[in-house]
Amino acid sequence: MTQHILILPGDGIGPEITAEAVKVLNALKVSDNLDIEMTEDLVGGAAYDAHGLPLSDETMAKAQAADAILLGAVGGYKWESLDISVRPEKGLLRLRSEMKLFANLRPAFLYPQLADASTLKPEVVAGLDILIVRELTGGIYFGQPRGIRVLENGERQGFNTYVYSESEITRIAHVAFKAAMKRNKKLTSVDKANVLEVTELWREVVDTVAKEYPEVEVKHMYVDNAAMQLVLNPKQFDVMVTGNMFGDILSDEASMLTGSIGMLASASLDENNKGMYEPSHGSAPDIAGQDLANPLATILSAAMMLRYTLGREELALKIESAVSKVLDQGLRTGDIYLEGMTKVGCREMGDAVVAAL
Numbered sequence: 001m002t003q004h005i006l007i008l009p010g011d012g013i014g015p016e017i018t019a020e021a022v023k024v025l026n027a028l029k030v031s032d033n034l035d036i037e038m039t040e041d042l043v044g045g046a047a048y049d050a051h052g053l054p055l056s057d058e059t060m061a062k063a064q065a066a067d068a069i070l071l072g073a074v075g076g077y078k079w080e081s082l083d084i085s086v087r088p089e090k091g092l093l094r095l096r097s098e099m100k101l102f103a104n105l106r107p108a109f110l111y112p113q114l115a116d117a118s119t120l121k122p123e124v125v126a127g128l129d130i131l132i133v134r135e136l137t138g139g140i141y142f143g144q145p146r147g148i149r150v151l152e153n154g155e156r157q158g159f160n161t162y163v164y165s166e167s168e169i170t171r172i173a174h175v176a177f178k179a180a181m182k183r184n185k186k187l188t189s190v191d192k193a194n195v196l197e198v199t200e201l202w203r204e205v206v207d208t209v210a211k212e213y214p215e216v217e218v219k220h221m222y223v224d225n226a227a228m229q230l231v232l233n234p235k236q237f238d239v240m241v242t243g244n245m246f247g248d249i250l251s252d253e254a255s256m257l258t259g260s261i262g263m264l265a266s267a268s269l270d271e272n273n274k275g276m277y278e279p280s281h282g283s284a285p286d287i288a289g290q291d292l293a294n295p296l297a298t299i300l301s302a303a304m305m306l307r308y309t310l311g312r313e314e315l316a317l318k319i320e321s322a323v324s325k326v327l328d329q330g331l332r333t334g335d336i337y338l339e340g341m342t343k344v345g346c347r348e349m350g351d352a353v354v355a356a357l
């Protein structure tokens with residue numbers, strides 16, 4: 001049965017990098033009978049320019065109807081002064097919350113060929129393979145009440161609410177334990193249980209869910225320590241699970257251990273593994289439109305889509321090994337370039353992956 005993929009290129013380098021991922025998927029349609037149909041639509045600043053909203057209701061409906069979504073990135077200087085309610089990022093947040101994409105999977109995997117691109121010593125990062133599972137639809141980013149109010153003395157006060165219900169913690173914990181079962185069976189749950197009651201509950205619920213996965217070794221870690229351990233000894237981690245805000249920060253930190261954010265894919269899944277797939281980086285307006293962006297994070301996001309939503313693990317592996325081959329050939333975009341390698345642009349990198357398939 002044909003599966004429908006909605007392609008949302010977005011802003012900045014978004015259109016360039018998604019075009020390369022689409023090229024790879026099109027190649028698999030021919031070589032491996034991948035039965036998908038792709039349609040394209042607008043999100044972020046591009047959607048605002050066209051409709052006055054960062055995501056139109058029609059696009060939202062298409063996203064709901066699709067089997068999976070492949071997104072580039074949103075945002076850019078042009079839209080920074082807009083009211084917060086229509087900023088490009090709101091399009092992403094709407095997709096995540098209306099599609100109930102509560103589980104964000106962000107692998108921080110270091111291709112051995114890129115060990116020298118990391119700012120950490122190669123011996124600290126060589127072999128690094130961490131999966132961060134971040135809760136994506138709850139916590140302080142969505143908690144109510146929120147806002148900026150004026151106090152009686154006339155001073156303004158900003159406030160947000162950090163909330164997690166037991167059911168929200170339970171479902172993300174299951175995703176993390178299941179992922180750990182398929183990997184090295186080690187799970188680190190990150191919280192701030194010494195200060196925040198909401199994460200005291202988080203810790204308790206994770207321990208309850210842990211009883212269903214006796215083979216998985218569980219560790220709890222405070223977020224400040226986790227931030228430090230990621231730099232000190234990142235290879236101690238297999239799967240990490242944490243809330244929305246801590247996950248946002250730690251996954252960016254982990255991504256940099258691998259040398260370039262241009263290499264890192266992500267998946268955001270709902271309860272039925274329907275998902276939205278996107279690179280971990282932003283729209284890089286500084287290099288947009290110059291054929292300089294690294295498309296590999298987006299191509300690897302398409303691989304995650306094949307793995308988690310489309311049920312084609314063998315094609316996911318095929319893409320991942322093509323990426324590895326291209327790195328073996330010494331091809332590098334600017335963000336991962338080291339002397340002695342061959343510098344290529346976004347399109348050439350995409351073509352090389354297709355050739356390596």
Ligand code: NAD
Nearest residue numbers: 073074075076262281282283284285286287293294295335
């Ligand atoms: P960014 O990730 O866009 O860029 C950070 C740096 O990394 C820049 O120097 C950029 O050139 C470089 N970079 C990023 N992706 C690259 C790639 N594929 N290849 C080569 N170099 C790459 O983060 P930023 O500069 O903080 O944000 C720029 C815009 O992106 C902002 O409007 C921000 O709101 C938005 N943003 C969007 C998302 C998203 O769509 N998921 C995520 C983060 C930021």
